[in-house]
Amino acid sequence: MSAPSKLLRPICGEVASDGRLLRADEALARLNQRAGGVEGGLLAVPALASLALLSIRLQMQLSRAVRVADDAENLELWVEVQPEAGLAKLAIISWQILPPAVRSNDIMVDMSSAETGMLRFDAALRLLRANGLAAQGLAPTDFGRSGSEVLGTLFEDSIELEALLEAMTDRILAGPFVLIRKFDRQYMEVTGRPLPGTDAADSYECRFELAAAKPAFVTETGSVSDQAALFGKHLAPALRQPLGRIIANAETIGGELQGPIRENYALYARDIANAARHLSALVDDLGDLEAVERADFKTARDQIELGDVARRVAGLLALKAADHSIRIHTPAESDKVPAIAEFRRTLQIMLNLVNNAIRYSPDGTEIWIQSETVGGFALVSVIDQGAGVPIEDREKIFEKFERLGRSGDGGSGLGLYISRRLALAMGGELSVFEAEGGGARFTLRLPNS
Amino acid sequence: MDHGPDQNDSLLKVGADYARDIHALCADVSAVIFPSAISPPTDAMINAASSTLLEIIGDIETRLSPWDQQSPPQTWEMLARSGFLREAELIDFVLARVSEDRLSVKCDDGMATMTARLLDHADGNIADTAQMLLAAESLHRLAAGNSYLGMPAELLHKTVWRVVAALEVIHGTRQQDVVAAARALIAQYAEANRIQAAARKIVHFMDASEQGELLDPKVSGLQLHVAAISASLDFEHDHVLRLIDASSSAPYAILLRAMGVPKAKAIDALFLLRGEMLSSREAGIIDSGYDLLDIDAAKAETGRWTAARAHYLAFGQA
Numbered sequence: 001m002s003a004p005s006k007l008l009r010p011i012c013g014e015v016a017s018d019g020r021l022l023r024a025d026e027a028l029a030r031l032n033q034r035a036g037g038v039e040g041g042l043l044a045v046p047a048l049a050s051l052a053l054l055s056i057r058l059q060m061q062l063s064r065a066v067r068v069a070d071d072a073e074n075l076e077l078w079v080e081v082q083p084e085a086g087l088a089k090l091a092i093i094s095w096q097i098l099p100p101a102v103r104s105n106d107i108m109v110d111m112s113s114a115e116t117g118m119l120r121f122d123a124a125l126r127l128l129r130a131n132g133l134a135a136q137g138l139a140p141t142d143f144g145r146s147g148s149e150v151l152g153t154l155f156e157d158s159i160e161l162e163a164l165l166e167a168m169t170d171r172i173l174a175g176p177f178v179l180i181r182k183f184d185r186q187y188m189e190v191t192g193r194p195l196p197g198t199d200a201a202d203s204y205e206c207r208f209e210l211a212a213a214k215p216a217f218v219t220e221t222g223s224v225s226d227q228a229a230l231f232g233k234h235l236a237p238a239l240r241q242p243l244g245r246i247i248a249n250a251e252t253i254g255g256e257l258q259g260p261i262r263e264n265y266a267l268y269a270r271d272i273a274n275a276a277r278h279l280s281a282l283v284d285d286l287g288d289l290e291a292v293e294r295a296d297f298k299t300a301r302d303q304i305e306l307g308d309v310a311r312r313v314a315g316l317l318a319l320k321a322a323d324h325s326i327r328i329h330t331p332a333e334s335d336k337v338p339a340i341a342e343f344r345r346t347l348q349i350m351l352n353l354v355n356n357a358i359r360y361s362p363d364g365t366e367i368w369i370q371s372e373t374v375g376g377f378a379l380v381s382v383i384d385q386g387a388g389v390p391i392e393d394r395e396k397i398f399e400k401f402e403r404l405g406r407s408g409d410g411g412s413g414l415g416l417y418i419s420r421r422l423a424l425a426m427g428g429e430l431s432v433f434e435a436e437g438g439g440a441r442f443t444l445r446l447p448n449s
Numbered sequence: 450m451d452h453g454p455d456q457n458d459s460l461l462k463v464g465a466d467y468a469r470d471i472h473a474l475c476a477d478v479s480a481v482i483f484p485s486a487i488s489p490p491t492d493a494m495i496n497a498a499s500s501t502l503l504e505i506i507g508d509i510e511t512r513l514s515p516w517d518q519q520s521p522p523q524t525w526e527m528l529a530r531s532g533f534l535r536e537a538e539l540i541d542f543v544l545a546r547v548s549e550d551r552l553s554v555k556c557d558d559g560m561a562t563m564t565a566r567l568l569d570h571a572d573g574n575i576a577d578t579a580q581m582l583l584a585a586e587s588l589h590r591l592a593a594g595n596s597y598l599g600m601p602a603e604l605l606h607k608t609v610w611r612v613v614a615a616l617e618v619i620h621g622t623r624q625q626d627v628v629a630a631a632r633a634l635i636a637q638y639a640e641a642n643r644i645q646a647a648a649r650k651i652v653h654f655m656d657a658s659e660q661g662e663l664l665d666p667k668v669s670g671l672q673l674h675v676a677a678i679s680a681s682l683d684f685e686h687d688h689v690l691r692l693i694d695a696s697s698s699a700p701y702a703i704l705l706r707a708m709g710v711p712k713a714k715a716i717d718a719l720f721l722l723r724g725e726m727l728s729s730r731e732a733g734i735i736d737s738g739y740d741l742l743d744i745d746a747a748k749a750e751t752g753r754w755t756a757a758r759a760h761y762l763a764f765g766q767a
Contacts, residue, residue, distance in 0.1 A: 063641035
């Protein structure tokens with residue numbers, strides 16, 4: 001706030017109990033006139049009028065800061081009001097012009113269109129704001145990330161990108177450069193500039209515009225899967241949060257945590273929670289599907305022990321199995337079956353297999369997870385006592401969206417497809433056989449060296 | 450609790466590490482599901498609010514009907530039964546006093562030091578108002594029987610006439626001397642003598658260069674600090690007090706961010722005023738998220754709070 005104008009003497013006025021401005025010093029009269037008031041008419045500055053009338057109604061002396069704004073100025077006045085018979089005497093003892101209420105992003109208003117945009121980074125060069133064109137392709141989790149990482153994720157590597165990153169680090173003006181956005185192969189013209197900040201270092205801002213032509217260094221690269229890789233990175237995170245909220249709220253209502261409700265309403269709420277859980281699983285599956293179908297999809301090569309993975313899976317699904325009175329047998333801790341595969345992906349495959357076994361087995365049955373080393377491979381099998389998979393369906397079951405005619409059980413028809421793709425990506429295989437006694441035996445084979 | 454800067458850093462690091470633990474997750478989820486049930490007033494708060502209210506009604510009654518002092522005040526039961534004592538603005542005022550009492554013990558020294566310094570200020574308005582502020586503060590603390598003088602004009606007016614009406618009902622007749630005493634009380638009231646008004650007036654008259662000190666409650670004291678926030682963000686003084694003393698530290702952190710207070714200063718202020726209430730989770734979130742919070746977004750958020758408060762206080766009014 002700026003310093004108030006020191007008034008040598010108060011600016012005074014008198015307001016009648018019907019709101020008319022009876023008398024006013026020149027500055028107050030001008031202010032009233034600017035607000036549309038006329039001499040002898042109602043006081044047209046609402047904040048002053050209401051203060052005067054309040055003082056008359058209460059018959060109390062008031063002393064307050066009053067903010068008045070019109071198209072010319074923002075003012076803060078310090079006003080003291082003394083009620084007298086049928087009128088209020090106003091004394092404005094300070095007349096302060098407030099700085100215009102400019103928000104730090106006002107200069108960017110024209111930048112948030114479909115063809116322009118901006119990314120702003122804080123003093124530590126972490127992404128702070130994004131709008132317009134520049135916000136496309138960003139996930140909520142990108143905010144707060146290092147600016148160079150974000151730009152590196154959004155745009156293809158090039159000399160121009162390196163120059164921009166260097167300019168950001170040095171907090172100097174940069175550009176215009178033409179960069180290629182990875183997800184839509186869009187050419188964008190970028191300029192960077194430092195923004196003076198209150199912290200030790202300046203923040204930085206990059207402005208983007210659609211480029212009219214592609215830069216000289218550009219060659220046509222990128223695959224269809226690159227262009228389509230939108231779901232897992234951008235849409236899935238955006239969908240998970242509201243779905244999580246729906247599940248949490250529906251469970252609260254269904255669980256009657258805030259008191260009893262009608263039984264059918266509680267059942268509806270549980271249905272909502274189940275449907276949202278299904279959607280959430282589908283979102284996860286679609287994200288995975290997109291990932292495993294990319295030509296450049298790779299997995300890590302961790303040294304893992306399949307018995308350990310099996311026991312973790314059994315632990316994670318113990319409650320679900322108990323709901324169906326199903327018992328899960330896991331390999332003994334002494335039986336070590338090492339494998340070379342990505343731990344997280346192996347866990348994902350095993351969770352899918354054991355989940356399916358629980359889902360499609362009758363209540364009260366048993367599931368066995370067995371691991372063994374055969375030649376150069378590590379094998380882990382999930383064996384159930386369900387109906388099994390007919391021989392003619394044993395390949396079909398691994399196809400995308402294949403449900404073998406089932407519906408309404410919460411499956412998406414993607415789990416086994418994704419699991420097999422993951423197994424293949426890790427140099428292994430996933431197959432199904434008939435178990436002894438008629439159930440299904442799914443075997444995951446992974447390299448062990 | 451006294452934490453030096455090094456200790457603060459250590460605490461914040463610990464907090465940051467635990468910011469994503471399961472309790473935090475549960476608290477966040479519950480805050481979404483049960484936003485209003487997370488922080489019910491504690492017994493201590495309810496007791497403090499009741500005794501403040503009792504004191505105010507008792508003081509007004511004594512002033513209007515000095516020959517008929519009773520404890521509890523004779524109008525208490527009738528005012529309670531009529532619902533007046535549960536009116537939003539009265540409860541809000543009383544809860545702000547409870548917050549004020551809790552917070553002011555943490556930075557009393559600053560208040561005394563800075564205000565005393567302002568007595569010699571070159572600007573006569575500031576010097577005079579500083580004197581008024583000190584007097585109002587002394588009255589608030591020491592002078593028994595005048596608790597009602599801290600009320601806003603509208604609320605005092607309403608309360609006084611409610612007490613007059615209740616006395617009429619109790620005695621079965623209009624007592625002219627009570628009415629005259631009520632008029633006298635109201636006529637003698639001057640809003641400028643309230644702590645809130647005096648603190649706000651000082652902030653109004655201060656140069657921008659002097660206002661930096663007001664961001665540090667340890668230096669400025671509670672009331673001038675609150676008045677600075679009130680002036681900067683156009684909040685009511687009591688609203689700021691209640692936000693600082695809220696069950697979560699987030700509102701105060703957002704207020705400070707909206708004013709553009711740098712993180713180090715904000716953390717000092719948070720530790721001073723909310724040290725014993727600051728959870729490791731909150732410390733972690735503030736440590737990692739304060740700078741990421743956009744100032745405009747913080748301003749937009751605080752703007753919604755003022756609208757929500759106006760809506761709350763206007764509830765049930767035509």
